[in-house]
Amino acid sequence: MSKILIIAEHNGTELNNATAKCVSCAAATEGSIHILVLAADGAAVAAQAAGIAGVEEVISINHANFAQVLAATQAPEIAAIAADYSHIYGPSSTFGRDLMPRVAALLGVNQVADIMSVKGPRSFQRPVYAGNAIIDVSVPEGMTIVATIRMASWAAAEGGNSAAVSKREASAETPTHSRYIGLKTEGGDLPDLQSANRVIAGGRGLGSEENFQLIYQLASKLGAGVGASRAAVDAGYVPNDMQVGQTGKIISPDLYMAFGISGAIQHVTGIKDAGTIVAINKDAEAPIFEVADIGLVGDLFSIIPEIEAAI
Amino acid sequence: MKILVGIKRVVDYNVRVRVKPDGSGVDLDGAKMSINPFDEIALEEALRLREAGKAAEVIVVSIGPNACQQQLRTGLAMGADRAIQVDTEERLQPLAVARTFLAIAEKEQPGLFIVGKQAIDDDNSQTGQMLAALWNRPQATFASEVQVEGDTATVTREVDAGLETIEIDLPAVITTDLRLNEPRFVKLPDIMKAKRKPLEVIPLSDLGVANDNTLEIEHFAPPATREKGIMVDSAEALVTELKNRGLL
Numbered sequence: 001m002s003k004i005l006i007i008a009e010h011n012g013t014e015l016n017n018a019t020a021k022c023v024s025c026a027a028a029t030e031g032s033i034h035i036l037v038l039a040a041d042g043a044a045v046a047a048q049a050a051g052i053a054g055v056e057e058v059i060s061i062n063h064a065n066f067a068q069v070l071a072a073t074q075a076p077e078i079a080a081i082a083a084d085y086s087h088i089y090g091p092s093s094t095f096g097r098d099l100m101p102r103v104a105a106l107l108g109v110n111q112v113a114d115i116m117s118v119k120g121p122r123s124f125q126r127p128v129y130a131g132n133a134i135i136d137v138s139v140p141e142g143m144t145i146v147a148t149i150r151m152a153s154w155a156a157a158e159g160g161n162s163a164a165v166s167k168r169e170a171s172a173e174t175p176t177h178s179r180y181i182g183l184k185t186e187g188g189d190l191p192d193l194q195s196a197n198r199v200i201a202g203g204r205g206l207g208s209e210e211n212f213q214l215i216y217q218l219a220s221k222l223g224a225g226v227g228a229s230r231a232a233v234d235a236g237y238v239p240n241d242m243q244v245g246q247t248g249k250i251i252s253p254d255l256y257m258a259f260g261i262s263g264a265i266q267h268v269t270g271i272k273d274a275g276t277i278v279a280i281n282k283d284a285e286a287p288i289f290e291v292a293d294i295g296l297v298g299d300l301f302s303i304i305p306e307i308e309a310a311i
Numbered sequence: 312m313k314i315l316v317g318i319k320r321v322v323d324y325n326v327r328v329r330v331k332p333d334g335s336g337v338d339l340d341g342a343k344m345s346i347n348p349f350d351e352i353a354l355e356e357a358l359r360l361r362e363a364g365k366a367a368e369v370i371v372v373s374i375g376p377n378a379c380q381q382q383l384r385t386g387l388a389m390g391a392d393r394a395i396q397v398d399t400e401e402r403l404q405p406l407a408v409a410r411t412f413l414a415i416a417e418k419e420q421p422g423l424f425i426v427g428k429q430a431i432d433d434d435n436s437q438t439g440q441m442l443a444a445l446w447n448r449p450q451a452t453f454a455s456e457v458q459v460e461g462d463t464a465t466v467t468r469e470v471d472a473g474l475e476t477i478e479i480d481l482p483a484v485i486t487t488d489l490r491l492n493e494p495r496f497v498k499l500p501d502i503m504k505a506k507r508k509p510l511e512v513i514p515l516s517d518l519g520v521a522n523d524n525t526l527e528i529e530h531f532a533p534p535a536t537r538e539k540g541i542m543v544d545s546a547e548a549l550v551t552e553l554k555n556r557g558l559l
């Protein structure tokens with residue numbers, strides 16, 4: 001039977017919701033599910049991980065070197081306990097995409113990226129070509145499966161569990177060649193883009209950072225997260241962490257409303273899993289209308305106030 | 312210091328890629344091929360570091376059949392000093408690519424190895440990290456700013472939570488994100504000049520790279536299509552529709 005180890009994503013005190021999504025994928029893979037928490041003091045995070053339904057055991061390794069997340073520091077520790085497992089899963093967030101290939105290389109295997117669905121214990125589906133094709137990937141017997149889990153494809157596993165937490169000592173040597181300096185966040189109090197039920201997004205059509213306030217206002221009225229196209233980020237209207245798409249965030253809200261976004265394939269691949277896509281664009285030929293469930297042709301600057309008035 | 316830049320020949324990002332009816336792959340017959348956009352950014356960054364006096368030589372490396380010489384020539388025209396083609400007909404997976412890059416790195420001893428954060432065909436996002444692991448050197452992935460000072464680099468990374476900064480000792484691997492720079496356009500005289508720059512061809516078999524532990528890719532399918540949507544003609548109608556669907 002499969003033994004699956006999930007690498008917890010957290011910020012030192014709080015477990016990221018991505019971890020519970022990995023648990024759902026692990027449950028579909030079938031096998032015993034363990035979660036590994038690497039932290040300076042992981043007690044709080046380990047307790048949260050132990051609460052996720054389906055988890056059998058949480059392994060907590062505390063070490064000062066794990067106070068910040070550095071792939072070069074964490075990968076050797078994960079590789080050191082990998083021999084006990086058939087599968088090692090992490091989220092396909094920037095955290096997991098940075099870390100998991102490093103783990104895979106230390107184990108001498110290729111990594112399965114962005115698992116969308118599980119077809120069998122060693123067989124998966126994943127997107128390629130910006131989501132223009134879905135491939136079936138199998139991992140031959142005898143190879144440890146190292147994979148990242150595409151978060152938009154999986155719902156978070158429920159809570160209510162109280163799995164055992166076991167503490168272990170760090171065993172791998174820590175390299176000193178990489179040092180964490182700091183993190184700059186700008187998102188403020190907006191709901192997290194990747195877990196928000198509603199997302200309001202703006203593109204180049206907004207025209208300026210000031211005009212983008214219209215998007216923020218509508219979002220706060222609807223309790224929605226805020227997303228953006230690459231063009232809007234490149235133009236400096238919004239920070240990078242709001243970019244949605246092939247090279248930004250892949251999201252799956254119930255409602256996605258795109259204002260002044262043309263619908264380039266690289267953008268659309270990030271919203272294909274949304275429940276309902278609404279597009280507002282002044283160009284009736286914009287490709288975004290090909291994927292929109294509800295489309296409205298018109299000038300966003302008059303339409304946004306009209307929507308607010310009608311809600 | 313030398314900088315090595317990995318360049319992958321991929322279908323151009325403007326091409327609408329379609330799956331072949333028999334599921335054996337995607338149809339790229341006659342499709343325009345280009346340097347992977349992220350690798351172009353990697354090369355631009357290397358050239359800027361050289362122009363700022365931080366590096367002496369920029370070498371572009373591509374793994375593939377002769378066709379990828381076209382992308383290497385473009386890299387030379389952009390300003391790389393020389394090119395290496397690791398010649399193979401095989402489509403290598405990231406681990407073997409990383410092993411190949413390592414073999415080249417051991418030969419060339421670069422201070423930096425810069426690659427794109429992902430290739431837009433396989434969307435794997437693995438090669439740079441794997442190279443760093445095998446080389447036992449630091450990795451700075453998803454870079455949006457790079458500063459080199461002596462034996463260290465300070466790199467700003469685009470992460471889900473915002474912008475993270477790390478400091479790494481050289482030699483190191485950097486993978487590039489879109490906002491690191493805007494690659495220069497190639498001018499006609501540069502294309503002429505590039506024809507005279509050295510392009511070395513090394514058969515993959517000469518490097519003794521193992522290509523084991525590969526994944527089996529069995530079937531290509533088109534993505535699920537969404538049902539055709541409706542058009543509404545006013546903001547009020549839109550709000551009514553959203554309310555009817557229980558979304559507002």
Ligand SMILES: Cc1cc2nc3c(=O)[nH]c(=O)nc-3n(C[C@H](O)[C@H](O)[C@H](O)COP(=O)(O)OP(=O)(O)OC[C@H]3O[C@@H](n4cnc5c(N)ncnc54)[C@H](O)[C@@H]3O)c2cc1C
Nearest residue numbers: 203204205229230231245246247248260261262267282300
């Ligand atoms: C390797 C690579 C990766 C990429 N990754 C991503 C990614 O992750 N995410 C992403 O988004 N893009 C990505 N892109 C870029 C992508 O190709 C497009 O360039 C980008 O999505 C365009 O953004 P946009 O729709 O805001 O701008 P545009 O394409 O310029 O569209 C603006 C739209 O606004 C409309 N508009 C203008 N004014 C108004 C108005 N007053 N009212 C209503 N509508 C108006 C216009 O009709 C137009 O349709 C990537 C590109 C490459 C090459």
